[in-house]
Amino acid sequence: MASLPPDHDALIADDIGRSRLQAHRYGTVWAAVASVVTAALFIWAQGQLSSLGRSGVWLIALGLAIGMRLVVLAGHQRAEQADQDWRRWLWRYRVAIGLHGLVWGASAWLPSSLADPEQQDVLLLMLTGLAVGAMTLTLFDLRAALLFALPCTVPLTLRLLFGAAPLAVATVVAMLMAVLLMGMLTVAARRASRERRALAITLRAEDDNARGAREAEAMLRMLFEHVGQGISVFDKDLRLRAWNAESAKFIGADPGIVRAGLPLRTVLLTMRRAGQFG
Structure with a gap:
């Protein structure tokens, strides 16, 4: 109990x-x-x-x-x-x-x-x-x-x-x-x-655990958005699950195109077209 x-x-x-x-x-x-x-x-x-x-x-x-x-x-x-x-x-x-x-x-x-x-x-x-x-x-x-x-x-x-x-x-x-x-x-x-x-x-x-999780998530999201570095998180299937604004800029894609579930291959191709790999 x-x-x-x-x-x-x-x-x-x-x-x-x-x-x-x-x-x-x-x-x-x-x-x-x-x-x-x-x-x-x-x-x-x-x-x-x-x-x-x-x-x-x-x-x-x-x-x-x-x-x-x-x-x-x-x-x-x-x-x-x-x-x-x-x-x-x-x-x-x-x-x-x-x-x-x-x-x-x-x-x-x-x-x-x-x-x-x-x-x-x-x-x-x-x-x-x-x-x-x-x-x-x-x-x-x-x-x-x-x-x-x-x-x-x-x-x-x-x-x-x-x-x-x-x-x-x-x-x-x-x-x-x-x-x-x-x-x-x-x-x-x-x-x-x-x-x-x-x-x-x-x-x-x-209820307390859920409230604590929401508060921790909000804090993590705030740090995620204001860290000053591009951060992207992919799952085990190599699909995009989380990202911040700096990450979208680094990828070189329109922020409206970046979405949850985007394959890593698509991200890499977008970065290559944007000249991120030289």
């Missing part, structure tokens, strides 16, 4: 941070759509369309949470060109994601009772599915993924574990599978983070 001096750490962090911001931009709308669809399915499955109590308040809170994420997205898009403080925008995305997860976690308290195993399974499937989906969508930013997944799933887990209703075998298996999946996604996110940093280091090193 390419390595960079310590003073490049800030540049690497900037590269990674800005790439995360771009990923948040593309993922926010999809997260909002998934949240709306899941909420509609949840209300339908719970049969709470006629309830004006907690479900109505919860839907308002969910709408505000989704709206906050979209407001952050819109603000970031407007300020992208002028605002270079990517850390501030990254934490705005994360805070909005965390609040979104909290609202979904509160849905665990909407049913007055979880004695019905089917109701347990609906809630568990919905919230763990959202958590796993959110972690997959935000795999590029583990903190943001956990800020949604943990508030989304912990309240239901606590209510199921410490509630009076017994847990069905399927519910226990589903909970364990959800923990396993989120653990695997966490490991994958950490690995992706290391690979992203390695890629950023490699790209930064390549």
